[in-house]
Amino acid sequence: MDTYNEQxxxxxxxxxxxxxxxxxxxxxxxxxxxxxxxxxFIVQVGLLAEKQNHHPELFNVYNKVDIRLSTHDANGLTDKDIDLAKAIDQIS
Ligand code: H2B
Incomplete structure (x- = not known):
């Protein structure tokens, strides 16, 4: 799977x-x-992740939620991460 570098x-x-x-x-x-x-919000993101079979790294402290998306199988950023990010943007 193709990965995107920063550029x-x-x-x-x-x-x-x-x-x-x-x-x-x-x-x-x-x-x-x-x-x-x-x-x-974490639960909603989890449901999206299950639907897309692509899973975020989630970090929560009280009212804060940090999300990191990368494709572990490809060792980088792929279209799967972009699709999940777009879906997360839709619900936030
Ligand atoms: N999520 C993420 N972020 N990266 C992966 O490489 C990945 C995943 N692989 N969710 C999927 C599940 C894979 O392990 C299953 C077997 O499809």
Whole structure:
């Protein structure tokens, strides 16, 4: 599967909302009112991930949720990550 390096990812990042390229993946930080809102979001992201059979790295501290997307099988950023990022943008 083709991977995008930071330079190749630039035009694609413009189609996404506030994702940044880092360490061969893309990352975004979300802040919610409280833990419960953040947890609800994590569950929604989990359902999208299951639907797409592509899974995010999730990090949660109280009302904050950090998401990192990269394709482990390809060792980098692929269209699978872009598709999941677009779906996450739709629900956030
Ligand atoms: N998610 C991510 N982020 N990277 C992968 O390489 C990956 C995945 N592989 N979800 C999938 C599942 C693979 O392990 C299964 C067997 O399709």
């Amino acid at each position: 190749k990812a630039q035009p694609i990042l413009k189609e996404l909302k506030d994702w940044t390229f880092n360490n061969n993946g893309i990352e975004k930080k979300f802040v919610f009112k409280n833990f419960s809102q953040g947890l609800g």
